[in-house]
Amino acid sequence: MKSMDYAREAFVKSLFKPRTYRVGKVSGIGQAKSERETILDIKGRGVLKHIWTTHANKDRVKIYIFTDGRKEPLLSGFAHELALAAEKISNRHVPLGGYHDHGSVNLYIPIQFTVSLRIEAEPVDETGDGPYWQIDYMLDSEESWPLPQQVCENGKPKITYGFAPTPQQHSEKTATSFDEDFELTKASPHNIWLEGGGVIRRLVISGSDLDSLLLRIAFDCPRDSEDRIDGPFQVDAPLRYLVGEFNNACIERLGSKAIIHFPMPFNTRVGIQLLAAMDYGSFTEKYHFNIRIEYDDTPPPSESLSYFHAQFRCEKTNGYDDFECCAIRGKGHFVGVHIFDTGHDHGGGDNILFDAGADSAGQLHGICGEDYFHMAYMRIWNLTPFSGCPSHSARYRYHLDMPIPFEESFVFNWGSFASQPAKAVAFWYQEQPSSPVVSNDMIYKITGPFDLARIDDFAPGNPFPETAQGLPSHNIEKPLQSWRKTAQQGFVDLCHMHRRYIWPVPFSYGIILSEICTCAETKLWAAHSVDALIRLGCDDPIRLYLNDELIFTDNGRKQPDPFHLFKVKATLCEGLNTIRVVVANTKNFNWHWNGFSLVVEADLAEQDILFMI
Secondary structure, three states, rough: OHHHHHHHHHHHHHOOOOOOOOEEEEEEOOOOOOEEEEEEEEEEEEEEEEEEEEEEOOEEEEEEEEOOOOOOEEEEEEEEHHHHHHOOOOOOOOOOOEOOOOEEEEEOOOEEEEEEEEEEEHHHEOOOOOOOEEEEEOOOOOOOOOOOOEEOOOEEEEEEEEOOHHHOOOOOOOOOOEEEEEEEEEOOEEEEEEEEEEEEEEEEEEEEOHHEEEEEEEEEOOOOOOOOOOOOOOOEHHHHHHHOOOOOOOOOEEEOEEEHHHHHHOOEEEEEEEEEEOOOOOOOOOOEEEEEEEEOOOOOOOHHHEEEEEEEEEEEEOOOOEEEEEEEOOOEEEEEEEOOOOOOOOEEEEEEOOOOOOOOEEEOOOOOOHHHHHOOOOOOOOOOOOOOEOOOEEEEEEEOOEEEOOEEEEEEEEOEEEEEEEEEEEEEEEEEOOOOOOOOEEEEEEEEEEHHHHHOOOOOOOOOOEOOOOEHHHOOOOOEEOOOEEEEEEEEEEEOOHHHOOOOOOOOOOOOOEEEEEEEEEEEEOOOOOEEEEEEEEEEEEEEOOOEEEEEEEOOOOOOOEEEEEEEEEEEOEEEEEEEEEEEOOOOOOOOEEEEEEEHHHHHOOOHHHOOO
16 A cells, blocks of 8 residues: 555654654544534644544534634535545655545544644534544644645545655665574574664564564663573564554565564664564474564664664453553653454543653543544454554554653553453653563552542541442442552553443443542651652542642643643651542543542652552
8 A cells, every 4th residue: 555655654764753742632422413513722833633533424524624713714524525535645745644434534634733723513414423533633843734725626625735846865775684594492582683773674574483473672782692682672572463464554464474664773782582482382393484684774863763662461351440551661752552352442442641750741541442543333444554453353553643752651551341351562662772660659549439529528537438339320329349559650540440330341332430539548658757749630620638638629621631730749747648639530621531640759768758558
């Protein structure tokens, strides 16, 4: 497909370069169901990157896109007709303009705005169970795009871009290559060293037993022995999930050949290790492969160098704690994920949490999973540079046109029903080669949900509630016991905690309870009294108590990107300190995301502060 070649050139080739913008997302159900509504209205400089909405054959919704205070829309028309017009755009700037698959509409046309962006929608006919919406955009971006032009041709919209002529391209230096045949048994990994800096541009592994391979790569690691690579490994995944059966701009599986196009910079050396997976074949069986590595032998400038990471995770899901696809410490940008065996979603979908301990703290939350893969109504197969669903049990999503930057931490959760053998490979670039993350997060005792009207009933003097007395209004009849939950890089995600009591399996359709509140409590011990800064992040009403004193309150925000970080000054007393958080959940622009982030900063040595419960 030409769009894959264009995406490889436009996005993948430079995917390792650091990013500095802020990502925004709106997700929801039912906007513009009965009347014309504003779906998104933001101020500032940025680029609209993607609009997804449901559009079954019977659905009829018009979209109007306004930029920079325009009185007339820049683009307007029926959603499916705009998508069909955008589908005809495919070039080195915009690999794929959009598509319509009779179940959903996708627009990938970049639309720059310098002052404001407003998107309105209007129902013209029956909208079924929707419309569902997901809109992705970036703020404070330095990207520059021409404005699209819309005309009418034979009664249908036609969209064009006024790109400048392509400058003459200078031919690039031919990449250095390494080519080797090798034999593997389970008892003997095969190691390859490339010395000196450079960028791996293409890694090709050929053989009849590709699913037996585990690929591990360590960048700029010590070389203490010819016979072993000790890591830590930044790439560590079975090839059957790292490549799978996908064919796209980043990954290709062509019969007995697996090709990886993700660029992989290194500064001094790279160690590549191939192993036979222990759960494949017999212990003495021999496997024959060929590996070809094409790479530039000069590393990029240090300010442009970040290291490729691909890590495999697997877990049996319980239906209420989201499947953690990755948890990262450090600075970098997230570029995508492969997800396998989670059922056909509707169990919650994507939940991205980043930078709890930094000013850039934020979260991005999808609806039911299909929207993350740009699909709807149980459809499969659409394969694009950005997403694809070859089957209900194997899907990919790449953030090629808008990688998600993070400053100090990143978590990608996937909401799934119970008893799914979930698997994932997450892809990102990081400022430094990383080591496995060791969790030092706080553990909370949590009780809920309670009716939202009770948010102030857990003030000082009231003991921590060990049970919630059920919510008949939400079909929860029995008393609910408290439980313990470990934070994830400072975030406490409560989206699907109600499934501890109801709907652990289909059919809940990803429902998240709203108009509720939840009580969470943790304790920390300090060697002496000390001033502290509590970084508290939330989108909905919240109350923060320290040692029976209310030290912060916020009533939330009903706006795009509602998550906000607050810096609360406090004093920890000598000995045991109790932190209690009461957080609400309401309908918002992030599909009912439920939770908070909390990080305590204090001038104490590591041995002088202890988090406990």
